Amino acid sequence: MAHKSDIEIARAANKQPIQEIGAKLAIPSESLLPYGHDKAKVSADFISSVADRPDGKLILVTAINPTPAGEGKTTTTVGLGDGLNRIGKKAAICIREASLGPCFGMKGGAAGGGYAQVVPMEDMNLHFTGDFHAITSAHNLLSAMIDNHIYWGNALDIDIRRVSWRRVMDMNDRALREIVCSLGGVANGFPREGGFDITVASEVMAILCLSNDLADLEKRLGDIIIGYRRDRSPVYCRDIKADGAMAVLLKDAMQPNLVQTLENNPAFVHGGPFANIAHGCNSVVATKTALKVADYVVTEAGFGADLGAEKFMNIKCRKAGISPDAVVIVATVRAMKMNGGVKKEDLGAEDVEAVQRGCANLGRHIENVKSFGVPAVVAINHFVTDTDAEVEAVKEYVASLGSEAILCKHWADGSAGITDLATRISEIAESGMAQFSTLYPDEMSLFEKIETIAKRIYRADEVLADKKIRDQLRQWEEAGFGHLPVCMAKTQYSFSTDPNLRGAPTGHSVPVREVRLSAGAGFIVVICGQIMTMPGLPRTPSAEAIRLNEEGHIEGLF
Structure with a gap:
């Protein structure tokens, strides 16, 4: 039997009206703002009523470092949510929204896969409920108001060489990384250098995902530093008077989106900062709301545990006052083989020794997660090509570290294939084993925070940062920003800053290229190695294969 593609499975889904999904969480239909029949926003009034x-x-669902073989973290998040509901728990899922950039680039969609998906898949991977467009618009409104302020006399005395607020768009477009704007003479303003980041790297995205409500959102927007005067004093968004209008543009985007899994279980899909260049978690509002209306909430953090889980714990949990009761680390036999040196085209052949060699990467993630005081279970996301001996090798390795690995077949079988994991996770969560703590205290100096993550999570020997960067961090500390957590921007493919260094490297250095202060979001972005805040499209982008067929259905979206 030929396997159906994700989009074919999603299209054949037997969806329930969104009001029925809301009813499973006792959300009354008048508290749902429907977008069509199968998606709705949950009203701010309802959210405050359950506080x-x-x-x-x-x-929390996290993973090993991603490989081109694919790990299936979202698929496992969705599968586990369905599995918990199957064994009689009232569970909801919280995941991020998809960015258009990777959809048309190389990563594809972000709604799970096989028989563990969130639907409507096409909507979620395209415009959905317009949240990202609202974020893009709010961000660029501020950009326009900054240049307009400078044009009309620059009363705030902004140094146009030190405008740090860039522009954004939700597409991978390397041509826009560094631009010169306001060319064309007096009427168009003062020429200056600028540039674009991808929307998911916008500080507005981070703010939306970390704010508790509209008042908190507006305050944080006002706190954004847009640039500096000649005397190096900061200029804030509220000085430009853009914060109110930005909050208006984000009013609906602040409300979490409710959709459903293929098995008609509730899923909140809201927010979507990248995990390699931003903090990589869905919104605090969605997660906290889900925790109030469900007994179990399964959420994911982006990429591997060195990025997503670290930021979930050190940034999101710290800011939101929440903590995980258990962590699932997703691994695949195929990815173990790749970490063990097998080429992608050779993954089909059994190679137990390569699996054993590649397990070091998984082992380090297990140790790192446990260092936050939270119990970790490994989910082996099953592929049809996996052999029993290969699966057994992973199980034995994980057992040798005092954890356990459970084989999961949710991709092929839906919730029926993941009941073992669901049962074990519920036992651990109910046992109250978790003794969560962040990796570093607020009081620690900014550079020491960077070093702590580099040494304890990445297992680096040192952080390389020139005097200019260290001085900048010290200035921010003197200005009162020393208590902020740090958001590391680095490659997702390795513990190190070299994407080709697989496995569990030690003895490497972490070079810091740039630091950016996100005063509104409330963290310092630390850009390491060759990481881009505006990705480019690959030589053959997915967009080339995406089209409408004769029936008017979308093809090529995956």
């Missing part, structure tokens, strides 16, 4: 309820159990 005093106790929280359910929070399960």
Whole structure:
């Protein structure tokens, strides 16, 4: 039997009206703002009405370093949510929204896969409910108001060489990374250098995902530093008077989106900062709301645990006052083989020794997650080509570290294929084993925070940062920003800053190229190695294969 593609499975889904999905969480239909029949926003009034309820159990799904073989982290998040519901728990899923850039680039969609998907798949991977467009618009409104302020006399005395606020768009477009704007003479303003980042790297995205409500959102928008005067004093978004209008543009985007899995279980899909260049978690509002209306909430953090989980714990949990009761680390036999030196085209052949060699990467992620005081279970996301001996090799390795690995077949079988993991995770969550703590205290100096992550999570020997960067960090500390956590921007493919260094490298250095202050979001972005905040499209972008067929259905979106 030929395997159906993800989009074919999603299209054949037997969806329920979104009001019925809301009813499973006791969200009344008048508190749902429908976008069509199968998606809705949950109203701010309802969210504030459940704020005093106790929280359910929070399960974080993370993974090993991603490989081109694919790990299936979202697929496992969705599968586990379905699995928990199958064994009688009231569970909801919280994932991020998809960015158009990777959809038309190389990564594809972000709604799970096989029989563990969130639907409507096409909508979620395209415009969905317009949240990212709202974020793009709010960000660029501020950009326009900055240049307009300078044009009309620059009353704030902004040094146009030190405008740090760039522009954004939700597409991979390397041509826009560094630009010169305001060319064309007096009428167009003062020429200066600028540039674009991808929308998911915008500080507005981070702010939306970390704000508790509209008032908090507007305050944080006002806190954005847009640039500096000649005397190096900061100029804030509220000085430009853009914060109110930006909040208006984001009013609806602040409300979480409710959709459903293929098995008609509730899923909140909201926010979507990249995990390699931003903090990589869905919104605090969605997660906290889910915790109030469900007994179990399964959420994911982007890429491997060295990025996503670290930021989930050190940034999101710290800011939101939440903590995970258990962590699932997703691994695949194929990815173990790739970490063990097997080429992608040779992954089909059994190679137990390569699996064993590649397990070091998984082992380090297990140790790192446990260092936050949270119990970790490994989910082996099953592929049809995996052999019993290869699966057994992973299980034995994980057992040798005092953890356990559970084979999961949710991609092929939906919730029925993941009940073992669901049962074990619920036992761990109920046992209260988790003793969560962040990796570093607020009081630690900014450079020491960077060093702590580099040494304890990446296992680097040193952080390389020239005097200019160290001085900048010290200036921010003197200005009162020393208590902020750090958001490391580095490659997702390795523990190091070299994307080709697989496995569990030690003895490497972490070079810091640039630091950016996100005063509104409340963290310092630390850009390491060759990481781009505006990706480019690959030689053959996915967009070349995406089209409407004769029936008017979308093809090529995956």
